[in-house]
Amino acid sequence: MNRVTPELLLAQLESEKAARAEAEKLVAEQAEQIAHLAAQVAWFRRHVFGSTSEKNVLPPPPDSPQLDIFGNQGEATPGEIREETAEPKKEQARKAKPRRPLPKDLPRHVVMHDLAEEQKRCACCGKVMCRIGEDVTEKLQLVPAKLYIEQHVRPRYACGACKDAVAQAPLPAFPIPRATAGASLLAFLLLSKYADHTPLCRMERTFARHGIDLPRRKTSAWMMELSGLCKPLVALMQRRIVERSAVVGADETPIQMLDPQGGRRKTKTCFLWQYRGDEQAPYTVFDFREGRGRDGPREVLRDFRGILQCDAYAVYQSLRTAEGLAFTQAGCWAHARRKFVEAHDGGDRRAETAIAIIGELYAVEKHAREQRATDPDFDDAALARLRQERSVPALARLREWMDGHLAVLPKSPLGKAIGYTLDNWAMLTLYAADGRVPIDNNAVERSIRPVALGRKNWLFAGSERGGQAAALFFSLIASARRADLNLWDYTTDLLTRLPSHPVNRLDDLLPDNWPPHTP
Numbered sequence: 001m002n003r004v005t006p007e008l009l010l011a012q013l014e015s016e017k018a019a020r021a022e023a024e025k026l027v028a029e030q031a032e033q034i035a036h037l038a039a040q041v042a043w044f045r046r047h048v049f050g051s052t053s054e055k056n057v058l059p060p061p062p063d064s065p066q067l068d069i070f071g072n073q074g075e076a077t078p079g080e081i082r083e084e085t086a087e088p089k090k091e092q093a094r095k096a097k098p099r100r101p102l103p104k105d106l107p108r109h110v111v112m113h114d115l116a117e118e119q120k121r122c123a124c125c126g127k128v129m130c131r132i133g134e135d136v137t138e139k140l141q142l143v144p145a146k147l148y149i150e151q152h153v154r155p156r157y158a159c160g161a162c163k164d165a166v167a168q169a170p171l172p173a174f175p176i177p178r179a180t181a182g183a184s185l186l187a188f189l190l191l192s193k194y195a196d197h198t199p200l201c202r203m204e205r206t207f208a209r210h211g212i213d214l215p216r217r218k219t220s221a222w223m224m225e226l227s228g229l230c231k232p233l234v235a236l237m238q239r240r241i242v243e244r245s246a247v248v249g250a251d252e253t254p255i256q257m258l259d260p261q262g263g264r265r266k267t268k269t270c271f272l273w274q275y276r277g278d279e280q281a282p283y284t285v286f287d288f289r290e291g292r293g294r295d296g297p298r299e300v301l302r303d304f305r306g307i308l309q310c311d312a313y314a315v316y317q318s319l320r321t322a323e324g325l326a327f328t329q330a331g332c333w334a335h336a337r338r339k340f341v342e343a344h345d346g347g348d349r350r351a352e353t354a355i356a357i358i359g360e361l362y363a364v365e366k367h368a369r370e371q372r373a374t375d376p377d378f379d380d381a382a383l384a385r386l387r388q389e390r391s392v393p394a395l396a397r398l399r400e401w402m403d404g405h406l407a408v409l410p411k412s413p414l415g416k417a418i419g420y421t422l423d424n425w426a427m428l429t430l431y432a433a434d435g436r437v438p439i440d441n442n443a444v445e446r447s448i449r450p451v452a453l454g455r456k457n458w459l460f461a462g463s464e465r466g467g468q469a470a471a472l473f474f475s476l477i478a479s480a481r482r483a484d485l486n487l488w489d490y491t492t493d494l495l496t497r498l499p500s501h502p503v504n505r506l507d508d509l510l511p512d513n514w515p516p517h518t519p
Contacts, residue, residue, distance in 0.1 A: 028409060038346045102138055109141075147210055150182055173499035176225045183495040186226060189219055190495075191487055194473040197454035220462070227469035229498050234475045236506050238285045241277035242304045247330070247436050249276040249444040250301075250310040252292060253451055256460035257467055267460050272451060272471055275300060276444050278436065282512050284447050284478035288467040294319055301325055307434070309441050311335050312424050331427035333358060334440035339417035346413045350405065354417070357398045364390045365439050380435030387432045395429055447478050476511075483511035490514055 120129050157167045175186050192198045200216040200223075207214045241248060251274050256267040273287040273296050289296035294315045301308065302325060309330040310316050319325045337358045344351040368386055371378045402422060408415045421428065431437040451474060461467035480490050494509055507513055 031409065031412075041346075102140055108138075147185075147212060175229060175495045175499055176222055179222055179225075181222060184492050186222060186495055187488065187491040189222065190226060190473060191477070191491055193223070193458070194454070194470065195450075195477050195487055197450075197457040199458045220466075223469055223473075224465060226495070227465075227472045229495070230472050230476060232503060233494075233498070233506055233509055234285060234472050237277075237281075237283035237475060237479060237510065238275070238287075238300065240281040240510075241275055241283055241285060242301065244281040245277040245304075246280065246306045247278045247438070248301075248304065248306060248308050248327075249438075249441050250274065250297065250308055250316070251441060251444045251448060252313075253448045255288075255451070255455065255467065255470075257290070257464065258460060258462050260463075270461070270464075270467055271296075272448075272467075272474070273297060273300070274444055274448055276447060282479070282482050283510075284475065284482060286451075286471040286474045286478070288461075288464070288471040290464065290467075294323065298323055298325070301327060307430070307437055309437060309444075311441065312420065312427075328430070329427050330430045330437050331424045332441040333361060333428060333431075334442050334445075336417070336421045336424070336428060339413070339420050343413035343417050348412070348414045350408075351414055351417065353401055354398060354421075357394050357401070360394045361391050361439060364394075383435035384433060387435070391432050395432060399425070450474075450478075479511045483514070485511055485514060 121127065122129055152171065154169050154171065159165045175183050179186075181189075189200075189203065192203055193200060200219050203219065204214055204216050252271045253274070254269050255272050257270045259266040259268040268290075270288065270290045271292050273289060274284065275287070276284045287296055287300055292315070297315060298319055301319065304325070304327045306327060307330050308316060308327045309332060311332055312335070316329055320327065320329065337355065340351045340354045340358070344355060364387060368378070368383050371382075371386075398421075402418045405414070405418060408418060410416070410419060431439055461470055476491070476494075477487060480487055490511065493514070497509065501509065
């Protein structure tokens with residue numbers, strides 16, 4: 001019979017402790033994996049069956065019907081059935097919005113619907129009736145695009161006596177001297193491709209219906225030449241952003257480019273970097289780069305001394321630490337909130353607290369926008385004071401809540417959200433002390449959306465030069481939209497004037513200075 005010694009008991013106890021620790025570790029890993037998979041399932045459900053909007057992410061109240069796993073609503077309650085079938089109250093009836101009048105500057109083609117002469121006599125006494133008024137009904141009609149040829153005729157003059165001197169008016173400067181296309185047609189091609197995202201191959205078929213042969217090879221070459229014409233103007237916008245803006249928003253988005261090393265059917269991922277200036281330089285500039293490294297932003301931001309608002313991509317931080325660039329980095333609360341939303345969608349109800357507090361931060365910003373719309377004295381300093389009064393306490397509560405949840409599994413969705421927010425806390429809270437800094441970088445993301453839409457149509461850039469041309473045209477279009485310009489009028493005038501415009505007077509053609517002042 002084996003004797004149980006204290007040493008043996010201690011060894012068994014240590015073995016059991018080790019086994020228990022191993023089991024707890026395994027349970028934690030499995031819980032983390034379950035949370036991760038639940039977040040993935042929630043993400044797929046939301047993108048396949050539901051809305052991708054992040055506005056309403058908090059769960060419905062307990063008495064409301066829930067959605068099943070396929071996004072179908074549960075059975076309605078008796079109260080809801082009565083509410084849906086009852087006659088709406090008059091005061092609750094939704095008022096129809098008044099119809100907006102048709103533009104007054106559009107030409108009117110009058111179609112008269114008059115009575116015959118015999119119908120203008122009174123049926124009682126037979127006298128001719130007098131005209132007492134009229135009713136006008138307007139219908140908006142469309143005339144398909146009409147092509148025409150503009151002939152530039154230059155008579156030549158010679159002296160009949162000496163037979164030597166010949167005089168002729170000079171030919172005006174054209175956007176592309178050797179092309180048969182004028183400024184208006186080139187503007188149409190540019191906007192159709194880069195603003196409306198219609199590929200050149202589709203436009204080739206459209207022009208063929210009008211009997212015009214414009215192969216995509218030719219129109220693509222025209223776009224390349226136009227990019228060279230517009231390059232100095234976009235370069236000026238970029239310099240103004242760096243030199244004059246106190247706050248610059250930055251982000252990047254992928255774009256496919258044909259890979260010359262991989263054959264015609266191979267593409268590689270490149271990037272469009274966006275830089276959005278503030279009101280001192282109201283331009284949005286795109287920069288095409290083949291990689292996502294720091295070479296591009298280093299070249300653009302090397303002289304920038306203001307505040308760069310961006311996500312937590314490591315390249316921006318390395319530009320300050322490794323490259324020594326002098327800008328200050330501000331964070332984006334939309335990115336932080338998005339991570340808590342993902343945790344909530346994964347089934348972690350604890351994220352509701354963080355989402356609600358971040359909602360308070362955005363409520364302050366909404367109040368500030370409303371205040372600015374009615375009070376001209378509500379400036380950046382007043383916004384900073386409002387944030388100190390209302391946003392800073394909310395930020396303190398959020399920090400206290402996160403510090404109390406540090407035991408959350410670090411690789412779980414909620415753990416990642418807390419980790420991201422704490423790691424970038426200094427950048428995220430910088431806006432509270434500076435009224436010039438927005439709470440998020442959403443304005444930059446909105447400017448990128450047209451590029452994402454275009455990718456679904458033209459699919460890829462044909463070359464590095466094509467990617468650079470796209471960046472130039474996206475810059476012109478985005479900046480013109482910020483200035484609330486008519487894209488057609490601005491682009492046509494720009495292509496008409498640029499060929500002969502003095503380089504030292506490019507300011508006249510910037511979107512915020514257009515239309516030009518005539519003496």
